[in-house]
Amino acid sequence: MKKFMNDPQQFVPDMLKGIALANPETLRYVPEFNLIQRADSPSDNRVSIIQGSGSGHEPAHVMTVGPGMLAAACPGDVFAAPPMDYVYETTKLLASDKGVLLLVNNYTGDRMAFDMAQEMSEADGLTVRTLFIDDDVSVQDSTYTVGRRGVAGNFFVMKAVGAAAESGADLDEVVRIGEKVNSVTRTMGIALTACTPPSKGSPLFELGDDEIEIGVGIHGEPGRRRAPMAPADALVDEMLDAIVPDLPFESGDRVALMVNGLGGTPISELYILYGIAHEKLAARGITVARNYVGEYCTSLDMAGASITLVKLDDEIERLLEAPAEIAVRVF
Amino acid sequence: MKKFMNDPQQFVPDMLKGIALANPETLRYVPEFNLIQRADSPSDNRVSIIQGSGSGHEPAHVMTVGPGMLAAACPGDVFAAPPMDYVYETTKLLASDKGVLLLVNNYTGDRMAFDMAQEMSEADGLTVRTLFIDDDVSVQDSTYTVGRRGVAGNFFVMKAVGAAAESGADLDEVVRIGEKVNSVTRTMGIALTACTPPSKGSPLFELGDDEIEIGVGIHGEPGRRRAPMAPADALVDEMLDAIVPDLPFESGDRVALMVNGLGGTPISELYILYGIAHEKLAARGITVARNYVGEYCTSLDMAGASITLVKLDDEIERLLEAPAEIAVRVF
Numbered sequence: 001m002k003k004f005m006n007d008p009q010q011f012v013p014d015m016l017k018g019i020a021l022a023n024p025e026t027l028r029y030v031p032e033f034n035l036i037q038r039a040d041s042p043s044d045n046r047v048s049i050i051q052g053s054g055s056g057h058e059p060a061h062v063m064t065v066g067p068g069m070l071a072a073a074c075p076g077d078v079f080a081a082p083p084m085d086y087v088y089e090t091t092k093l094l095a096s097d098k099g100v101l102l103l104v105n106n107y108t109g110d111r112m113a114f115d116m117a118q119e120m121s122e123a124d125g126l127t128v129r130t131l132f133i134d135d136d137v138s139v140q141d142s143t144y145t146v147g148r149r150g151v152a153g154n155f156f157v158m159k160a161v162g163a164a165a166e167s168g169a170d171l172d173e174v175v176r177i178g179e180k181v182n183s184v185t186r187t188m189g190i191a192l193t194a195c196t197p198p199s200k201g202s203p204l205f206e207l208g209d210d211e212i213e214i215g216v217g218i219h220g221e222p223g224r225r226r227a228p229m230a231p232a233d234a235l236v237d238e239m240l241d242a243i244v245p246d247l248p249f250e251s252g253d254r255v256a257l258m259v260n261g262l263g264g265t266p267i268s269e270l271y272i273l274y275g276i277a278h279e280k281l282a283a284r285g286i287t288v289a290r291n292y293v294g295e296y297c298t299s300l301d302m303a304g305a306s307i308t309l310v311k312l313d314d315e316i317e318r319l320l321e322a323p324a325e326i327a328v329r330v331f
Numbered sequence: 332m333k334k335f336m337n338d339p340q341q342f343v344p345d346m347l348k349g350i351a352l353a354n355p356e357t358l359r360y361v362p363e364f365n366l367i368q369r370a371d372s373p374s375d376n377r378v379s380i381i382q383g384s385g386s387g388h389e390p391a392h393v394m395t396v397g398p399g400m401l402a403a404a405c406p407g408d409v410f411a412a413p414p415m416d417y418v419y420e421t422t423k424l425l426a427s428d429k430g431v432l433l434l435v436n437n438y439t440g441d442r443m444a445f446d447m448a449q450e451m452s453e454a455d456g457l458t459v460r461t462l463f464i465d466d467d468v469s470v471q472d473s474t475y476t477v478g479r480r481g482v483a484g485n486f487f488v489m490k491a492v493g494a495a496a497e498s499g500a501d502l503d504e505v506v507r508i509g510e511k512v513n514s515v516t517r518t519m520g521i522a523l524t525a526c527t528p529p530s531k532g533s534p535l536f537e538l539g540d541d542e543i544e545i546g547v548g549i550h551g552e553p554g555r556r557r558a559p560m561a562p563a564d565a566l567v568d569e570m571l572d573a574i575v576p577d578l579p580f581e582s583g584d585r586v587a588l589m590v591n592g593l594g595g596t597p598i599s600e601l602y603i604l605y606g607i608a609h610e611k612l613a614a615r616g617i618t619v620a621r622n623y624v625g626e627y628c629t630s631l632d633m634a635g636a637s638i639t640l641v642k643l644d645d646e647i648e649r650l651l652e653a654p655a656e657i658a659v660r661v662f
Contacts, residue, residue: 002523002543004600004636006562006607014563015599018606022622058599192333212333231337232345266594266632268346268389269335275349276337291353301597303632305335 001201003301008198012055012077019062023327027065033089034082036062036327037072044097047165047174048072051103051158052087053110054079056197057218059326060154060297061103068324069162070103078197078300079219081109087117091128099127099171101161101178105150106134129171131178133157135185135308137246138215138223151218152260152297153185153308156320163322181316186246188239189306191216192229193264195299214238218262218299232269236276239307244284249309251285256292256320258308263298265305270294273305281309290320332532334632339529343386343408350393354658358396364420365413367393367658368403375428378496378505379403382434382489383418384441385410387528388549390657391485391628392434399655400493401434409528409631410550412440418448422459430458430502432492432509436481437465460502462509464488466518466639468577469546469554482549483591483628484516484639487651494653512647517577519570520637522547523560524595526630545569549593549630563600567607570638575615580640582616587623587651589639594629596636601625604636612640621651 005011016036020029028039042048051061052074061073074090076082091100100121104114114130121128134145135153142149161178169177191213194203204220207213212230215223224242249255259274261267274293281288289312297306310316336342347367351360359370373379382392383405392404405421407413422431431452435445445461452459465476466484473480492509500508522544525534535551538544543561546554555573580586590605592598605624612619620643628637641647 002541002560002634004523004563004566004596004604006564006603011599011603014603014606018602018604018609018624021606021609021619022602022624056599058597058602063598192335210333229333232335233337235335263597264595264632264634265335266389266629267394267626268342268387268631271349271353271389272337272342272345273335273349275345275352278349278352293349293353295598298597300599301595301634303333303595 001196003198005198011198012075016062019327027327033086035072035074035086035090036065037094038065041071042094042096045168046096047098047171048094048096048100049103049161049165050074050090050094050100052082052114053105054081056300057297059295063327064158066324066326068166068322069158069326078199081107081113084113084116087113088120091117091121091126092124095126099129101171101174102128102130103154103158104130104132105154106132106147107144107149108146109144127171129175131175133182135182135187137186137242138188142217143221144219149217151187151189152258152306153187155296156185156256156310157181159324160316160319162324163319177319181310184247184311185308186243187306187308188242189216189262189304190214190235190239191262191302191304193303195220195263195302197300216304218297220299232272232276236273236280240277240280243307243309247311249286249311254287254289254312256290256310256312257281257288258292258296260297260306260308261295262302262304262306263295264301264303267294270305277307289317332527334529336529342529343406347393350658358658364417366403366405366417366421367396368425369396372402373425373427376499377427378429378502379425379427379431380434380492380496381405381421381425381431383413383445384436385412387631388628390626394658395489397655397657399497399653400489400657409530412438412444415444415447418444419451422448422452422457423455426457430460432502432505433459433461434485434489435461435463436485437463437478438475438480439477440475458502460506462506464513466513466516468517468573469519473548474552475550480548482518482520483589483637484518486627487516487587487641488512490655491647491650493655494650508650512641515578515642516639517574518637518639519573520547520593520635521545521566521570522593522633522635524634526551526594526633528631547635549628551630551633563603563607567604567611571608571611574638574640578642580617580642585618585620585643586612587621587641587643588612588619589623589627591628591637591639592626593633593635593637594626595632595634598625601636608638620648
């Protein structure tokens, strides 16, 4: 294993420290609870949106904290749910008169931590709601889930509820929007290589030289099947054939199309996939009205990509268009 | 080799097509000359900034076209200089009363193509200047260069001359600014793995399981030495010990610090490097006033990173702060 790090046990804290040093005016890092929060949050004028999950999926979620997005992120160690007391402390720190919304990708370990933290916070008199994201169409129940997994589509839920919260919407309305966006968001991913967790030091699973995992999870969980490597055209077909009928997305629909890199795939390849997917959707009568190409939810150094579609209406488009400022900057 | 592509020969055109489909209102793709240009350029009110280079370094440069940055990018095939006639045609297409500035990373193949294109354009009566970027401190002469190589520091030159051009500066002034920024910019990179060009299908060079290349070039060219993998602390020291004395950067200086991923390294590791570099510079009395963490100039799927320092003054800071809109979007 070759990774830029000092101590595998300090991988997450060292990353969080770097993020904080890079954003001294806008973000605050609270080492004792491993959290990154907006320096100007909480505010009683807006619902506090918090997302937690295992680390290793950056920029999700510690780099998507900021105005119009998350009030705080509460990460666990690499591929590990955050401890319930960290979620609880984060919730208390971000408590707002308007309430707190916890966003959770649907994994059993995360659900447990967040459910318990919500209970503990409510016992303190806080108003807390939780929203589970489950956009991955690849498998129904999975290694670490009952039901579907939450993957890169969580970006759209975060963005929409972040915009609603920023505009002063109340908690019920923010929850309604989050549930609505999650209900029209579908994702599927393909791994070309495994990923290597810092503490393990070796790949999490084995893939042959010409082998790929179709429907991979963001922790390397098995998807639908192993297959031989194939041209991008065929891989995009495979993903769209799973995603499009699932909602279903239909001729005449306007969609947001995300091509998300899983960590080790260069952006050149993501744009190749984007061009193919855009045209294949057009051939199905589906219009790509908004596009997202880059890394949004990764799996450490895994080479691979996922495709996400969101069915748009005027309300969702307005929320996705709303300004947001997050810690990941291009320039 | 597992890459998301259809045909290795169409890697670059398929990527450019994807970029164009993702940015239909702001960018124009001209397939016969492999170029991406601003839809609203040329304008006789501003110098047209063009950068060309081999592909495989994305987002440089085809994804950094837009207001406040490049008027056009003129890429060659992967790791190959653009043909001189493509540079010539791009220059003619972007001709402006205020003139054209060609930005070229200092590689012999690129210099030849751009020198000839400049001559041909001038014979047509166009006003064209060329600026060579050579920020890499790793080696003096290199596999493909006489003098130093141009690497990720080219971002700062692009950004500064792009801002100056956007504000209406004349060609002499834009050139002065570009030369000034190049003269105070220094970079060094480290490869943890090789990269695999699509047409070659196998890694460009061999690195052992615990071996790294210190001072690597962005085409995998040898740097200063092979070394065993080391903790991030030691690697940052190695890079800063080469970069800082070179200008030199001194106690009291304000700098921009870029940690650039080479394509296969996740952003989590880049922020670990950032945190370390920020603190080590502070210990030398050097203040990081602006920071850039992400992928700016890559080497296909190479795992690795480079550090760039730019010595700031009020003029350079103002140019780096100026707004710019490019095709790579985070949200």
